[in-house]
Amino acid sequence: MNGIDIVKDSWLFDEHFKGITGPLIVAIFLWSIRSIRRVFFPFFWIFKNNLSSGFLKLSVDDKINALKLISEYKETDEKYDVLMKELKLKQYGLFYPLPILQILFNYIYDKNIRMNSIGFLSFLDCNQIFDYDRNTMPTHSLRKIILFMIAHTAFVALLVCYVFEVFELVGSLYHARVNFINIITMLAMLIIVIYTVRVIYIIVENSISFIWAIVFSKKLNDYSFLRKRKELIDKYKVTPK
Structure with missing residues (x-):
């Protein structure tokens, strides 16, 4: 049987x-x-997605509060009120000035773009590679991109060297006598390797997200330009008598 x-x-x-x-x-x-x-x-x-560790992971109530702050902005707002709102929005992972954020969310609404789309999240995460102020839309800076890529590459290289050293240490313990201390040491080394690979993956992913952010910013700039042109046309449009 x-x-x-x-x-x-x-x-x-x-x-x-x-x-x-x-x-x-x-x-x-x-x-x-x-x-x-x-x-x-x-x-x-x-390999879990790490884009937008700020805004994407907010609770629904915090997202609603952030959108309320953005929707309430007007060009005539008092400057200190604008600064206070922007400080609050930075806690929500939104680092751009209020005028840009207002255009940004108008854009994703008008174009029916999801808030978890790669382009949108990359644009939020990669604000450090853009030049902008309250009166100009973000444009990518080649100098900033090169500096960040060099810094990311150097850091990843150091982490890779560190991982190899950890593997060498684990290899030296492989033929050692089996005891509690050696087992705990090998488990600790494994955890260190996992976390190190995690950090490397985050850095590589963020480096690649620069490309998505630049593509998204160009579309956002085109949208902003067309929107302002339409507003000017509507403002100075002569109605027939």
Whole structure:
């Protein structure tokens, strides 16, 4: 009798117990899947999307509060009131001046762009590569991009060297005597490697997001230009008598 026959003849598949064992087997199966996911979670977590650690991860209420602050902005607002609103918006992960943010959210509404789209989130995250003020739309700075890319590359290189040193240390412990201290050390080294790879992935992803941010900013600038032109046309439009 093989293993399958033994399982079939066991009490698990008895007619009197099917009503109990059926849900029990399903529960055990689901629990096993969740347990496996927990075991491999650090590896999935490494490649989890990291764009917009600020705005995207806000609660719904905080997002609504941020949008209210942006919608309430007017060009005639008192300057200190504008500064206070911008300080509050920075806590929400929105680092651009209020006029730019107002045009930004008008753009994603008019063009039906989702708030979790890569271009939008990249634009929010990569404000450091743009030149802008309250009267001009963001334009990418080649000098800033080069500086950030050099800094990111150098940091990633240092982290890669560090990972190799960790692997060498783990390799030296591989043939060592098995004891509690060595096991704990190897587990600690594994956790360090996972977190280091995570940091490397974040840096590489943010570097690539520069491209998405630049593409998005060009579309936003075109939208802003067309919007202002339309406003001027409507303002000075001569109505026939």
